[in-house]
Amino acid sequence: MVKEGTQIHTFRIKIGQPYLWARLDRKPNKQADKRFKKFLHSKESSKAFLWNTEEDFKPVPECWIPAKEIEQQNGKPVPDENGHIPGWVPVEKNSKQYCWHSSVVNYEFGIALVLRHDPDEPGLLEISAVPLSELLEQTLELIGTNINGNPYGLGSKKYPLHFLIPHGAFQVRNLPALKHNDLLSWFEDCREGKIEGIVWHCGDGCLIKVHRHHLGLCWPLPDTYMNSKPVIVNMNLNKYDCAFDNECLFNQFLKIDKQKFDRLKDIMLDV
Known part of the structure; x- marks a missing residue:
């Protein structure tokens, strides 16, 4: 699994409905x-x-x-x-402490803004509104304008952009061997290696994480693998009768619904 951030979250039931929980040790x-x-x-x-x-x-x-x-x-x-x-705290609506986290969920309609591969075209990324019920017990990471120095160049200060990435959504195709030199070569020379790190999911349930910093390599990079892929906005809200606040992130993405961009950093929001 490609590791594309460090803001770890999960969805669990709170007061009878799926809720976003933020990691708090x-x-x-x-x-x-x-x-x-x-x-x-x-x-x-x-x-x-x-x-x-x-x-x-x-x-x-x-x-x-x-x-x-x-x-x-x-x-x-x-x-x-x-x-x-290790533990969790719920991300409440309009939370000041977790304002960027709460911007990617809408508890009224039970949806979250998620980035993953387009189901019909593997080489294409998709930003969509996903039912919270489909994300229960998964762990996800928040990336965006105000997260970890914004290594993907998302949004702007005036129009910040954030979304969640489910763990395991991006798998490494040409996996390097677990040897120092092989890993170093893969991160330095392979186009797919222009990422923050990898997490191996072992058969016994153990996870092994290798970050670029573990190998003495720099992060962030000026041109990441994530930003080399085209992306489409596909909100999938036809079955919902949604009336969002004008300035909320969901409404902003509805304005560019069905649009395709050459890369993530090309997406520009305008309230």
Whole structure:
């Protein structure tokens, strides 16, 4: 799977309907983090570090929930090897903290703005409004104007553009071997290698991630593989009776519905 961002999200049920949840790890407070780092560098590092989950961690919103894969002891989540407790918080409508995240979902109509391959033409990208029910329990990444330095050159400050990419939506065709020199050559010399990184999905359920930075390579790049593909806007909203706010992202994409662009960075929105 091509890794095209780092803002990880999922869709799960909240108050009886699919909701977008943003990744939020619970991290140790300053005092606990100092003790943990001291422990890691001590001779006792072979033993288990004893955490106090009630006192050692920074506060999180009441709506925060731990990730499903997190180990539980006595009904409480156990921190991972980095001392973090991975978890999620719901992205509420018109959230100030998650304003760019909330811009790509519409809970009233139960849809999200998603980028993936066109189902009928593999070489073509498609931006469409996808029912939230189709995205349940998937993990996705948010990319766009105000995310991670905008390596894909999407939108503008006046007209920001964002959308979600489901993990696994972009698969590597000519997969390099898991050897340093092979990976280095692939990222440097292969057109398909002009990406941020790769995640391997192993048969035993393990995931192996290789980022360009792991190999000493730079990111972002001036011309990414993602921006070498044509893209079509296909909102697929004929079955909905949608009346969007004029300035919302969904309404802006409706204005350019069915239009085709040479690359993602050519898409220009105008309220």
